[in-house]
Amino acid sequence: MRRQHNPVAGLASSAPPAYLGRMSFFARFSPVRAIQDLRSYLATRPPYEIVFLMLAMAATGFLIYLFARNDIAPPPYRADIIYVEQWPMSRTDAEIRAAQKIDQKVKAKRLADQQAQRDARRAQFKKLDDTLSKWGI
Numbered sequence: 001m002r003r004q005h006n007p008v009a010g011l012a013s014s015a016p017p018a019y020l021g022r023m024s025f026f027a028r029f030s031p032v033r034a035i036q037d038l039r040s041y042l043a044t045r046p047p048y049e050i051v052f053l054m055l056a057m058a059a060t061g062f063l064i065y066l067f068a069r070n071d072i073a074p075p076p077y078r079a080d081i082i083y084v085e086q087w088p089m090s091r092t093d094a095e096i097r098a099a100q101k102i103d104q105k106v107k108a109k110r111l112a113d114q115q116a117q118r119d120a121r122r123a124q125f126k127k128l129d130d131t132l133s134k135w136g137i
Contacts, residue, residue, distance in 0.1 A: 032081060
């Protein structure tokens with residue numbers, strides 16, 4: 001008996017076969033094969049490329065480590081309180097002048113301390129400059 005040609009034969013006329021489950025990426029992934037593939041690839045590279053690869057990986061890892069570590073604590077909050085003196089409206093000019101004289105003495109002492117600190121810092125930099133000049137820098 002001769003078989004007749006069926007135009008539908010060979011096509012998916014019934015339920016589709018279960019092939020989508022086998023096409024998954026992770027079903028075909030094997031860590032052992034991945035490592036073997038990486039080793040075979042790296043074996044074909046010149047040694048200097050491997051060295052630069054390691055240096056690049058180390059630099060990248062170091063930067064990621066610096067960004068990832070979070071051990072630098074912010075300084076504790078300290079309130080910056082500014083006290084304001086309140087003067088009565090009935091204050092006389094003599095009282096104002098006396099307060100200004102007292103404030104002027106305090107201000108002059110504070111400015112003298114600041115100038116002394118500046119002079120000390122300037123002397124340190126002068127000493128450093130003299131040392132560097134002596135070395136020829």
